[in-house]
Amino acid sequence: MVSHANYSTVHSLGHTHLIEVSEKIDTEQALCYRIHADMTTYGHLMNQPNFSLLFSGQQIAERVKELALQIDEDYQGRELVMVAILKGSFLFVADLVRAVQTPTIVDFMRLASYGSGICSSGIVEIRKDLEIDIKGRDVLVVEDIIDTGQTLETLREKLLSRQPASLKVCALIDKTGSRSGKTPIDYVGFSMEKGFIIGYGLDLDERYRDLPDIHLLDPNGIS
Ligand code: PRP
Numbered sequence: 001m002v003s004h005a006n007y008s009t010v011h012s013l014g015h016t017h018l019i020e021v022s023e024k025i026d027t028e029q030a031l032c033y034r035i036h037a038d039m040t041t042y043g044h045l046m047n048q049p050n051f052s053l054l055f056s057g058q059q060i061a062e063r064v065k066e067l068a069l070q071i072d073e074d075y076q077g078r079e080l081v082m083v084a085i086l087k088g089s090f091l092f093v094a095d096l097v098r099a100v101q102t103p104t105i106v107d108f109m110r111l112a113s114y115g116s117g118i119c120s121s122g123i124v125e126i127r128k129d130l131e132i133d134i135k136g137r138d139v140l141v142v143e144d145i146i147d148t149g150q151t152l153e154t155l156r157e158k159l160l161s162r163q164p165a166s167l168k169v170c171a172l173i174d175k176t177g178s179r180s181g182k183t184p185i186d187y188v189g190f191s192m193e194k195g196f197i198i199g200y201g202l203d204l205d206e207r208y209r210d211l212p213d214i215h216l217l218d219p220n221g222i223s
Helices: 007-011 027-042 057-075 090-099 150-160
Strands: 051-053 078-086 104-113 123-126 139-144 166-175 187-192 196-198 214-217
Touching: 007 139, 051 057, 057 090, 078 090, 078 150, 104 150, 123 139, 123 150, 139 150, 139 196, 150 166, 166 214
Parallel strands: 078 104, 078 139, 139 166, 166 187
Antiparallel strands: 051 214, 104 123, 196 214
């Protein structure tokens, strides 16, 4: 049970009349209220999706600490450049960069697949490049999720051409079921075979990135 006092008030897009605010509601109730509010406001979800809590904020926090320990062990005496891939990794990198003891520089790239919805289109577009020079530096790519692996493949080629001292990848979620590429993932938070997830940076048409937990959605319930 996670405390979400006033959660629905803050996140219901102004439609507080839809929601009976309780002092403590569990995370699935919070998402249910939120989706109901969005459906009523925007009508962008034709059917209420089924969802379930997949990874709680607490589980994520514990896993981030474990990953940080592993990273610290591997990068002793070195300075790390974390390359966070926007937008999905913004929460993960914020937590990871504070959990590692290794001195770290952070920069951002935006590589997005065309389109929206629940499927990757396969065409990767570079929308924002790095601002720092990574030549001779130890680079760690930070991703929220690796799905088909196409984004990572494109990114890896681009970054390797800039001659970093080393290049590794840290992904919070490794979705193994639809992988096409062979790019290795050095640090994995959680593995899952298939399914569409939202929360902790992950979106459905830009919504729900702000949820503290990760939820699994049933695609049959999404328009
Ligand atoms: C997601 C995710 C990865 C990519 C993975 O980004 O953050 O970058 O998809 O998919 P792939 O392995 O099939 O290439 P998205 O394009 O949805 O942008 P976002 O992070 O802004 O939501």
